[in-house]
Amino acid sequence: xxxxxxxxxxxxxxxxxxxxxxxxxxxxxxxxxxxxxxxxxxxxxxxxxxxxxxxxxxxxxxxxxxxxxxxxxxxxxxxxxxxxxxxxxxxxxxxxxxxxxxxxxxxxxxxxxxxxxxxxxxxxxxxxxxxxxxxxxxxxxxxxxxxxxxxxxxxxx
Amino acid sequence: xxxxxxxxxxxxxxxxxxxxxxxxxxxxxxxxxxxxxxxxxxxxxxxxxxxxxxxxxxxxxxxxxxxxxxxxxxxxxxxxxxxxxxxxxxxxxxxxxxxxxxxxxxxxxxxxxxxxxxxxxxxxxxxxxxxxxxxxxxxxxxxxxxxxxxxxxxxxx
Numbered sequence: 326x327x328x329x330x331x332x333x334x335x336x337x338x339x340x341x342x343x344x345x346x347x348x349x350x351x352x353x354x355x356x357x358x359x360x361x362x363x364x365x366x367x368x369x370x371x372x373x374x375x376x377x378x379x380x381x382x383x384x385x386x387x388x389x390x391x392x393x394x395x396x397x398x399x400x401x402x403x404x405x406x407x408x409x410x411x412x413x414x415x416x417x418x419x420x421x422x423x424x425x426x427x428x429x430x431x432x433x434x435x436x437x438x439x440x441x442x443x444x445x446x447x448x449x450x451x452x453x454x455x456x457x458x459x460x461x462x463x464x465x466x467x468x469x470x471x472x473x474x475x476x477x478x479x480x481x482x
Numbered sequence: 483x484x485x486x487x488x489x490x491x492x493x494x495x496x497x498x499x500x501x502x503x504x505x506x507x508x509x510x511x512x513x514x515x516x517x518x519x520x521x522x523x524x525x526x527x528x529x530x531x532x533x534x535x536x537x538x539x540x541x542x543x544x545x546x547x548x549x550x551x552x553x554x555x556x557x558x559x560x561x562x563x564x565x566x567x568x569x570x571x572x573x574x575x576x577x578x579x580x581x582x583x584x585x586x587x588x589x590x591x592x593x594x595x596x597x598x599x600x601x602x603x604x605x606x607x608x609x610x611x612x613x614x615x616x617x618x619x620x621x622x623x624x625x626x627x628x629x630x631x632x633x634x635x636x637x638x639x
Contacts, residue, residue: 370527398564404530407531421556429580
């Protein structure tokens with residue numbers, strides 16, 4: 326069964342967004358979360374997805390590539406976007422319509438990264454919003470993944 | 483450890499693409515694969531991603547939504563794109579640069595779907611290509627996910 330404590334080591338940040346059932350989300354509202362993946366989680370993702378590209382799990386193979394170390398699957402990184410939008414910002418009731426993810430730099434296991442979300446535009450008639458979805462490394466704030474999502478939410482947009 | 487037999491029930495189709503170390507991939511080359519996900523795989527993905535949106539695992543909750551049944555995470559569907567590009571088409575040596583995924587209709591567990599990839603354009607100077615990434619339901623060929631990927635491959639593009 327599902328272990329709801331699985332991600333208790335993830336630290337959440339509330340930025341200028343306060344969850345409030347009465348208020349709609351507006352352009353400029355944002356949300357941040359830190360995340361990391363272990364090699365074990367990446368290996369589990371290999372099994373679930375069928376993506377056994379050795380770049381993700383074989384240290385010796387990865388060492389022979391320009392990446393030097395195993396890198397996290399792009400689709401696993403993108404799962405952070407899906408998780409936040411489905412559970413946190415905007416949260417329950419979101420319908421995920423579109424995701425654009427540009428993988429600008431490789432993400433490595435065990436490193437901690439920051440994902441940032443910001444409402445870029447809303448369409449109240451359609452209850453949809455465009456939300457920027459970005460991943461940064463912590464030390465110098467370099468952008469690792471740039472992107473944009475579209476979501477629908479009957480009450481919040 | 484990783485079980486390489488995990489996806490032995492997946493059926494692969496080779497379309498007008500023949501793997502050949504000598505030949506570059508060209509516009510119009512395409513690749514198709516059928517896939518499905520079980521509820522257990524979706525539950526495992528909840529754990530790895532931290533995305534416990536009940537829409538994906540709680541049948542009673544899903545029954546109360548317009549979807550009626552648990553739906554597969556978009557990021558898990560997108561893992562099929564990553565898997566094919568990293569392992570099969572173009573395959574080993576691919577660097578995944580970008581993914582656009584438009585979730586047009588929900589995908590349900592246990593159903594079999596077809597993913598289709600086609601080289602839309604190539605840039606031999608940069609060794610990159612744009613590849614359409616689409617998911618169809620089998621019965622009537624309805625499009626479920628529409629999308630486009632960019633990848634780099636030193637030998638094949």
